[in-house]
Amino acid sequence: GWGCGSVVEHLLEDAQSSLADINVSLGIVLRLKNLELAAVGGSDVHVRMLAAPINPSDINMIQGNYGLLPKLPAVGGNEGVGQVEAVGCRVTRLKPGDWVIPANAGLGTWQTEAVFSEKALIQVPNDIPLQSAATLGVNPCTAYRMLVDFEKLKAGDSVIQNASNSGVGQAVIQIAAALGLRTINVVRDRPDIQKLMDRLKDLGAEHVITEEELRKPEAKNLFKNTPQPRLALNCVGGKSSTELLRHLAPGGTMVTYGGMAKQPVTAPVSLLIFKDLKLRGFWLSQWKKDHSPDEFQGLILTLCDLIHRGQLTAPACSEVPLQDYHRALEASMEPFVSSKQILTM
């Protein structure tokens, strides 16, 4: 046999929807457990996980607030990178030593090793930084598709987003810059805001502005030298999303991919009718359902090109050993976290 691996297992269905509740009940909802590895069948791949991040959507899934929920008990984590240890006799695309990431959400990446079906995995080049590989499969993919699929933008056009310091937000800044797009990045005010502004500008942000500043009349000055955006990317909802809408150019589109404020998107009727604004949503899992695995593989290679050229780096990460998952989960839910928690195996 292949011995046994450790997993962070999601046990109970009653995790509540507030972050406070889940903080309290984390010890009940999740536990570290040793599992026997399954035998490697002909179409299977034995993978040793290397690193797996904790994303907001992982938390939402544990809370039961997500469009796709696993049968419980389940292994947590939807993103991460592993190395192939061994392959079954009918596996053709992968060989030992290859790096792989999940083809779809729900794989369970918070484990030391596991046996997966070949088609549950997508290969990534193993010459990119480990943290880039571990954080490649969800956030940069989401950022790229939202920048490309909703509005036909050309070099010099601008994009506005909130939650600009999130994993997707940082990927948006970098991919937009690589595409010649200019970004207006809204962040929540916080202690040491200048440090955050400097860091996002280093990534390629043209403007970084707080939610409060964006609501002031002087925010119009932003558009003296930057064209009005035709694309807005919303991960917050509530007032923040209404403010993005107010700054969109006529005919523009706002794409919602998250709801951190836990409030609905609120759109003044006049902006829909007289400014012809369009409100859409994006969910990478739906995009994958609507596209072939080859198209997803192509997207991954496009992003790896950017990584190779130094145009796309991983967000600031804190590596935490898997057995300390409890600490990493708590850190990931602190307000104003500036680094992504990555579990290492």
Added chain:
Amino acid sequence: GWGCGSVVEHLLEDAQSSLADINVSLGIVLRLKNLELAAVGGSDVHVRMLAAPINPSDINMIQGNYGLLPKLPAVGGNEGVGQVEAVGCRVTRLKPGDWVIPANAGLGTWQTEAVFSEKALIQVPNDIPLQSAATLGVNPCTAYRMLVDFEKLKAGDSVIQNASNSGVGQAVIQIAAALGLRTINVVRDRPDIQKLMDRLKDLGAEHVITEEELRKPEAKNLFKNTPQPRLALNCVGGKSSTELLRHLAPGGTMVTYGGMAKQPVTAPVSLLIFKDLKLRGFWLSQWKKDHSPDEFQGLILTLCDLIHRGQLTAPACSEVPLQDYHRALEASMEPFVSSKQILTM
């Protein structure tokens, strides 16, 4: 000279945004006035107005709550039908006796006669009922475009709308039925609701349901025999629009064309992300800007075909002589008006 005509003139810019205010200040904001007719230039057309309705958007324009506002003083009314009395020497498309409607909003139809430029007018057949001609240029055009331009629907598909008893709402019911589409029509509860339900069903409505009934769990029964709608038409906003979104099929579109509740459209983040719902707006004036006069003329002829076939009738109308415009305006702003006020000249 051509003598003189009476107009309902909009004088002041300080009409406030609440209906109560405008009711009080109607006497100050609007007045009946005699105007000398301009000479008929080479490209001009002398028109004797026959009938012109009072639409909610006329009121919004007087209140200053509209995407297009005239320079004041201005003549009220954006829709209506007139008969050509005389034409200038360079006018080629029109001759005396022809019926005409405004090519665009802002013409000022609440007047007995006027001289317009030929290109401000669109011809309509003069063998359709007068009330149909007077109410053809805005509401049925809006209804048709919304049914056709946003989702590719085929016979048997369904559409959900609120404000189903409005001018647009009644046109939606009839045009949808003519296209083989099934409608779910939401109305506000009111005294004598059964009478309204019967009347809308007579027009071709498949279901008529109150806002309150739509919020109940039993509303799901609607979709036992009717497919979930991929198109929702929203003229209300607020809770009513959220409820339409909840009943849309995955991937469906809600088109907003009015905001009678004076509340923004509120969209739960999860419906945007996980159900891929799309929120759009429609404004006929923008459609006309984006399309040629010939395309508008084509739309009018399509609708006249439906009128000739008995598939599209005017909403229930109350005809009021122009000099009694004050009474007609007040009646048009009563809650639960079931007949459209039409000024006759």
